[in-house]
Amino acid sequence: MQHVHDLIGIGFGPSNIALAIALEEKRHTSRPLDALFIERQLSFAWHPHMLLDQAHMQISFLKDLATLRNPTSRFTFINYLYEKGRLTDFVNLKSFFPSRHEFNDYLSWAAEQFDDACAYGEEVFEVLPEEQGGEVALLRVRSRNHTGKLVERLARNLVVSIGGMANIPESFRALRNDPRVFHSSSYLQDIAQLGDPHRVAVIGAGQSAAEIFMDLQGRPGAPQVDLVTRARSIRPADDSPFVNEIFNADFTDYTFSRSAEERAALLDEFWHTNYAVADLELIQQIYKAFYQQRMTGGNRLRFLRQHDIRNVVADSNGVHLTLWDQNALRENTVRYDAVVLATGYAREHHKTLLSPLASYLGDYAVDRHYRLQATPDFHPAIYLQGACEDSHGLSDTLLSVTSVRTGEIGSALLATPPGIANPAHLRRDAAVQT
Ligand SMILES: Cc1cc2nc3c(=O)[nH]c(=O)nc-3n(C[C@H](O)[C@H](O)[C@H](O)COP(=O)(O)OP(=O)(O)OC[C@H]3O[C@@H](n4cnc5c(N)ncnc54)[C@H](O)[C@@H]3O)c2cc1C
Structure with a gap:
């Protein structure tokens, strides 16, 4: 008989590492869960x-994998520093914002401690x-490993924590396989494969676009770099204290308890804390780079603000973008050797992975504990991390509430005895209609 896991986690990024930690720390007081995580890397x-040399965290290191849930955890960033022998030196930095390289090292250090619980490369x-007696009792999770081999596993419960998928604007979709056009999520790999492109466009006005612009403009080959944005300016992320309260863990309760209209209004009001904004310090660096150019002359760097992309054509000479200047009311076609799409992420991919379960899951609504609502004949619990912004607020895609959220999901999982009927019911006919 095939082994049945209590839990399978899809993805082993910060969200599911934090869950592994929360479950490990609950072992002292609850039954142990047989949990396995599957990670494609x-x-x-x-x-x-996007591990750029100058990049640093946009969030306090105290919002690590554990501290806000359990400050005494051995998986805190502070304990990582202590074990690496850098705690005192880090204090001397007087910063809440470690470099992204260091935070990656911290996350890797935490992940390594769960090597036995993660299947990498799948x-x-x-x-x-998986039906028993006409009802869904289990889930069959199908993956492919890096050699193409199919792997199938059974689970009683599932936590889907797959992060975002590259958002490619419609006008670039036909060029998905063109190595000269790529998304920021593969920036370092793809730019390295192009060698030294002379003329590069960066599309977008958020943190990734700003970081990539600064990285390109400082490269030894001194490429021509156009930063192309629809907006008039690059806006700073508002992380002032009262605004930042929307990222507090208890704000999740407030958000979830509001009506759909009120939640949408909240997202709208605070959109610019996270989207289409960049760190003020980075914006100042970009401004300085343009100022320097004005002093020395030349137009190697251009800020093509208020520009819409009207057409995209690729041929053996390059990628040609037809740009509409909203200000000058003029159209211009420019040839590039590379186009970087810093155009954000979509967070709907769980619906593709779960599509064989669609008739049980209605409109993929979750309860307060991130559990997908399902019909009464569907018994496995499926939780989502990072795909609940509409119901749980802007903190959902960030690290802000990760440690607390995984504590909540862990408790919910442990409170559900194996095989119990799903308490988060949908009417079956309602599920089928959507
Ligand atoms: C460049 C960058 C910088 C950021 N900096 C910050 C920051 O400073 N502060 C902050 O709060 N947030 C930041 N974020 C937001 C980011 O979403 C979170 O930091 C965090 O990575 C979320 O963790 P996650 O585990 O939910 O998702 P991810 O980190 O995206 O991890 C998801 C994992 O799932 C794996 N996966 C995906 N699909 C599958 C599949 N089908 N099968 C198996 N495995 C799969 C992926 O390989 C990945 O390892 C940043 C995002 C980016 C892109």
Whole structure:
């Protein structure tokens, strides 16, 4: 008979590492869970193609994998520093914001401690219902490893923590396989493969676009770099204290308890804390780079603000972008050797992975503990991390509430005896209609 895991976690990024930690720390007081995580990368890496040398965290190190849930955990960033022998030196930095390289090292250090619980190099592509007596009792999780081999596992419960998928604007979709056009999520890898492109466009006005612009402009080959944005300016992320309260763990209760309209209004009001904004310090560096250019002359760097991309054509000479200048009301076509799409992430991919379960899951609504609502004949619990912004607020895609959220999911999992009927019911007919 095939082994049945109590829990399978898809993805082993910060969200599921934090869950592994929370479950480990609950072992003293609860039954142990047989949990396995499946990660498509060959080993742990945190957004590896955006590990730029100058980049640092946008959030306090205290919002690590454990501290806000359990400050005495051995998995805190402070304990990581202590074990690495850097705690005192870090204090001398007087910073809440470690470099992204250091935070990646911290996350890797934590992930390594769960090597036995993670199958690396496997990508989950679908989850099937496993019926017993006409009801869904288990889930069959299907993945493919890096050699192409199919792997199937059974689980009583599932936690889907797969992060975001590259958001590619419609006008670039036909060029998905063109190595000269790529998303920021693969930036370091793809730019290295192009050698020294002379003329590069960076599309976007957020943190990634700003970081990539600064990285490119400082490269030894001194490429021509156009920063192309629809907006008039690059806006700073508002992380002032009262605004930052929306990222407090207890704000999740407030958000979840509001009506759908009120939640949408909250997202709208605070959108610019996280989207289409960059660190003020980085914006100042970019401004300085343009100022320097004004002093020395030349137009190697251009800020093509208020520009819409009207057409994209690729040929053997390059990628040609037809840009509409909203201000000058003029159209211009520019040839590039590379185009970097810093155009954000979509967070709907769980619906593709779970599509064989669609008739049980209605409109993929979650309860307060991130559990997908399902029909009464569907018994496994499925939790989502990082895909609940609409119901749980802007902190959901960030590290802000990760440690607390995984404590909540861990408790919910442990409170559900194996095989119990799903308490988060949908009417079956309602589920089928959507
Ligand atoms: C460049 C960058 C910098 C950021 N900096 C910050 C920051 O400073 N502060 C902050 O709060 N947030 C930041 N974020 C937001 C980011 O979402 C969180 O930091 C964090 O990575 C979320 O963790 P996660 O585990 O939910 O998702 P991810 O980190 O995206 O991890 C998901 C994991 O799932 C794996 N996976 C995906 N699909 C599958 C599949 N089908 N099968 C198996 N494995 C799969 C992926 O390989 C990945 O390892 C940043 C995001 C980016 C892109």
